[in-house]
Amino acid sequence: MMKIRNAAVVFAVIGAIGFSQSAMAAGVKSSLKSTRGMAVYSKGTEVIGTIFMNKYGYAPLTAVIDIPSGRKLTDVKVTVLAKGADGVDISYHVAANELLQHSGIPVFGLYADYQNRVLVNWTEDGKRQNHTFNMRTGGVKFTPAANARSSYLKGEVKVKAAKGFEDRLYLVDGFGDGSARSIVGHNNPKAPGAGLWDRSPTLSMYDTNGDLRWYMDYQAFRDAEHYRKTGYVMGIKQVGKDLVWGAGQAYHRMSLMGEHVYSRDLPGNYSDFSHDIHHRPNGNMIIRVAKKDYRNDIGEIVNTVRDHIIEVDPNGKLVHEWDLNGILDPYRDITLKGLDMGAVCLNVDVDKAGKTVTKEELAAMPYGDVPGVGAGRNWAHVNSVSYDELDDGLIVSLRHQSANIKIGKDNQVKWIMSARGGWKGDLAAKVLQPIDADGNNIDCTEQGQCPDLDKFDFTWTQHTAYIGKNNDQRYFKLFVLDNGDGRGNEQPAMPTMKYTRGVEYVIDEENMTVQQLWQYGKDRGYEFYSPVTSITQYMGDKDSNFIASMSTGLYEGKTVGKILEVPYGEDKPAVEIWVHGMAPGAPGYRATVIKPAFDQ
Structure with missing residues (x-):
C-alpha cells in the first residue's frame, strides 16, 4: 500500500465539514514523520479558512482551522461544545504565537465518530465575531x-x-x-x-x-x-x-x-x-x-x-x-x-x-x-x-x-x-x-x-x-x-x-x-x-x-x-x-x- 507522507489530501465539498484521516490511514505504517491530515476546501466560501482534521497525523481528535494570508485574528477563543445534556465543553484561549505555529486555530478535544460543533470567537478589524463550525470525526483506532x-x-x-x-x-x-x-x-x-x-x-x-x-x-x-x-x-x-x-x-x-x-x-x-x-x-x-x-x-x-x-x-x-x-x-x-x-x-x-x-x-x-x-x-x-x-x-x-x-x-x-x-x-x-x-x-x-x-x-x-x-x-x-x-x-x-x-x-x-x-x-x-x-x-x-x-x-x-x-x-x-x-x-x-x- 502506498505511504502518504507530509501531503494534505484536499476534498472539494460545500461548507466547512471535516473528515477523519482514519479511513485512509488504515493499514498504513507511518514513519516518525507525520502524515498530514485531510482537509476540507470550499472555494472561498469558508468563514475563516480550510479545516485540517488531524493535521499532524497522530492526534485524530484534533483539527486546525487555517487562517488565510492577509487576515489578522486576535483574542481567539475556542469551545468544543458538549455532546448531550451531561456533556462537558472544552474551552480555551489561543495565544498569538500558537496561531502562527499552526498557521491557523488549533481545535483540541473533539468527540470521536461524531458531528462536532466548535464555537470560535475572535476579533478582526476591530469587531468581535464568532462562528460555530461543524467537524465530523471518524471512529477510534487503537489495535x-x-x-x-x-x-x-x-x-x-x-x-x-x-x-x-x-x-x-x-x-x-x-x-x-x-x-x-x-x-x-x-x-x-x-x-x-x-x-x-x-x-x-x-x-x-x-x-x-x-x-x-x-x-x-x-x-x-x-x-x-x-x-x-x-x-x-x-x-x-x-x-x-x-x-x-x-x-x-x-x-x-x-x-x-x-x-x-x-x-x-x-x-x-x-x-x-x-x-x-x-x-x-x-x-x-x-x-x-x-x-x-x-x-x-x-x-x-x-x-x-x-x-x-x-x-x-x-x-x-x-x-x-x-x-x-x-x-x-x-x-x-x-x-x-x-x-x-x-x-x-x-x-x-x-x-x-x-x-x-x-x-x-x-x-x-x-x-x-x-x-x-x-x-x-x-x-x-x-x-x-x-x-x-x-x-x-x-x-x-x-x-x-x-x-x-x-x-x-x-x-x-x-x-x-x-x-x-x-x-x-x-x-x-x-x-x-x-x-x-x-x-x-x-x-x-x-x-x-x-x-x-x-x-x-x-x-x-x-x-x-x-x-x-x-x-x-x-x-x-x-x-x-x-x-x-x-x-x-x-x-x-x-x-x-x-x-x-x-x-x-x-x-x-x-x-x-x-x-x-x-x-x-x-x-x-x-x-x-x-x-x-x-x-x-x-x-x-x-x-x-x-x-x-x-x-x-x-x-x-x-x-x-x-x-x-x-x-x-x-x-x-x-x-x-x-x-x-x-x-x-x-x-x-x-x-x-x-x-x-x-x-x-
Missing part, C-alpha cells in the same frame, strides 16, 4: 483487538464532578492487546536486561462525563521491528504545550495537537527506559534507565535492570548519573522475599498469584528481568523519579525494596523511608524514625509491622514517590501511591485483605523523622487494590490530591483504572471516573491531568 473493547471508549462516572472540577481532563496510559510485540533485544542473551519489555499502548483522554476527547494514534508512531520504536510507553506527562514520554531505547516529545517535536535515543550505553521522566524547571530531564555491558561485583558483564537514573540537558547531553548498584545495597532481599510473584509490575502471571520466593531462590535467579539480587536482576525496580529543587535531591521509589529514598547530587543518600530490616552500615543510619502527631516515636518491627496502621504505616511495593504540598527546606512533603503488596514484608492470610492507598508524609530532614499526615484508600479495601502501577500527585491548581489506582481487578481478569481527586485535607472524592481495561492481564499504567495550554 484491532483493542478496538473491539468498546467499553474502553467510555469512562464510567462514579462521582459526578463537584463545582470547580468539571473541566478536568484525564489522560490514561493503558496497554492494549499485546499484538505486534517487539522481536528485537540486546545482544547479551545470558544477561538480557529488559530489552524485550514491549506492548502496544492506548493513550486516551477522558472528560468528567467519561467521554473520550483525545487519543494518540500510536500505531502510526511505533514499529515492532525497530529497536528504537518499541517499548512500553511510560512516564507520559504534560510539559507546557507538549507531552513527554519514554519507551524502550528512546524518549519522545509531541504537542497536544500531534506535532512530533523530537525522538531521542538514550545517550551512551544507557538502555531500557521505563516508568518515569521528570522535567526540571531549567529544562533538564531526569530519566530512569538501565546500563548495557555493565561489569557487576563478581566480574560478569550484564545488562542491568531498572537501577540507573540519568539527567540530561535540553539538548539531550548527559549531565549526571546515579548508579544505584553503587549507592545502595543490591543484595538487600527482605522485600523481595515477601513479594507476590503473580504481578511483578507489568510482568503478570496469574498462576503465580500469592506465591513468594526464598532467599536461596532469589540468589539463584538467572540474569534478566526477574526479581533477584545483584546487578543484572530486577533487585531495585525504580518506578518513579522526582527532584527537590531546594537541595538538589533526587527522590526515587524502589518497588522491590519497598523504599522511598532521597539522594544528593554527590550520590550520597540523604534519607530512607522504609522498614529498618536489611539496611546495613551507613545506610542503616539513614533510615527515618516514624513519629506520631505529638512527636512520639512509633515502634515498628524490623519487618516494618507497626502497631496502629491508621496512624502510621510504611509504603509497600509503591509507585510514584512525588513531592507533596508546601514542601520547604527542612520539612519535606512526600506523597506516595502505596500499592500494598507485601505489607509488613509478608503476604496476608487472604489476598482480599490487601488494599491500595494514597498517603502523605512529612519528613523532618534535620531530626530524621517521618510522620503520616493523610491517607485515602485503606477504607475501600480490596475493591481499590492495584497490585501494580498507578499514581498519586498533588495538584496545586485545584488544591487537591490526585490518585489513580490503575490495575484494580487484575487477578479477576477485569482490570479497571479508578481515577479520582480529593480536595486537600478532605476524605471524599470531588470526582471519580473508572476506565475499563483492554484485556485480561493488561493493566493501565498511570493517568495524568491534561490542560489545553494553548494560551502560552
Whole structure:
C-alpha cells in the first residue's frame, strides 16, 4: 500500500465539514514523520479558512482551522461544545504565537465518530465575531483487538464532578492487546536486561462525563521491528504545550495537537527506559534507565535492570548519573522475599498469584528481568523519579525494596523511608524514625509491622514517590501511591485483605523523622487494590490530591483504572471516573491531568 507522507489530501465539498484521516490511514505504517491530515476546501466560501482534521497525523481528535494570508485574528477563543445534556465543553484561549505555529486555530478535544460543533470567537478589524463550525470525526483506532473493547471508549462516572472540577481532563496510559510485540533485544542473551519489555499502548483522554476527547494514534508512531520504536510507553506527562514520554531505547516529545517535536535515543550505553521522566524547571530531564555491558561485583558483564537514573540537558547531553548498584545495597532481599510473584509490575502471571520466593531462590535467579539480587536482576525496580529543587535531591521509589529514598547530587543518600530490616552500615543510619502527631516515636518491627496502621504505616511495593504540598527546606512533603503488596514484608492470610492507598508524609530532614499526615484508600479495601502501577500527585491548581489506582481487578481478569481527586485535607472524592481495561492481564499504567495550554 502506498505511504502518504507530509501531503494534505484536499476534498472539494460545500461548507466547512471535516473528515477523519482514519479511513485512509488504515493499514498504513507511518514513519516518525507525520502524515498530514485531510482537509476540507470550499472555494472561498469558508468563514475563516480550510479545516485540517488531524493535521499532524497522530492526534485524530484534533483539527486546525487555517487562517488565510492577509487576515489578522486576535483574542481567539475556542469551545468544543458538549455532546448531550451531561456533556462537558472544552474551552480555551489561543495565544498569538500558537496561531502562527499552526498557521491557523488549533481545535483540541473533539468527540470521536461524531458531528462536532466548535464555537470560535475572535476579533478582526476591530469587531468581535464568532462562528460555530461543524467537524465530523471518524471512529477510534487503537489495535484491532483493542478496538473491539468498546467499553474502553467510555469512562464510567462514579462521582459526578463537584463545582470547580468539571473541566478536568484525564489522560490514561493503558496497554492494549499485546499484538505486534517487539522481536528485537540486546545482544547479551545470558544477561538480557529488559530489552524485550514491549506492548502496544492506548493513550486516551477522558472528560468528567467519561467521554473520550483525545487519543494518540500510536500505531502510526511505533514499529515492532525497530529497536528504537518499541517499548512500553511510560512516564507520559504534560510539559507546557507538549507531552513527554519514554519507551524502550528512546524518549519522545509531541504537542497536544500531534506535532512530533523530537525522538531521542538514550545517550551512551544507557538502555531500557521505563516508568518515569521528570522535567526540571531549567529544562533538564531526569530519566530512569538501565546500563548495557555493565561489569557487576563478581566480574560478569550484564545488562542491568531498572537501577540507573540519568539527567540530561535540553539538548539531550548527559549531565549526571546515579548508579544505584553503587549507592545502595543490591543484595538487600527482605522485600523481595515477601513479594507476590503473580504481578511483578507489568510482568503478570496469574498462576503465580500469592506465591513468594526464598532467599536461596532469589540468589539463584538467572540474569534478566526477574526479581533477584545483584546487578543484572530486577533487585531495585525504580518506578518513579522526582527532584527537590531546594537541595538538589533526587527522590526515587524502589518497588522491590519497598523504599522511598532521597539522594544528593554527590550520590550520597540523604534519607530512607522504609522498614529498618536489611539496611546495613551507613545506610542503616539513614533510615527515618516514624513519629506520631505529638512527636512520639512509633515502634515498628524490623519487618516494618507497626502497631496502629491508621496512624502510621510504611509504603509497600509503591509507585510514584512525588513531592507533596508546601514542601520547604527542612520539612519535606512526600506523597506516595502505596500499592500494598507485601505489607509488613509478608503476604496476608487472604489476598482480599490487601488494599491500595494514597498517603502523605512529612519528613523532618534535620531530626530524621517521618510522620503520616493523610491517607485515602485503606477504607475501600480490596475493591481499590492495584497490585501494580498507578499514581498519586498533588495538584496545586485545584488544591487537591490526585490518585489513580490503575490495575484494580487484575487477578479477576477485569482490570479497571479508578481515577479520582480529593480536595486537600478532605476524605471524599470531588470526582471519580473508572476506565475499563483492554484485556485480561493488561493493566493501565498511570493517568495524568491534561490542560489545553494553548494560551502560552
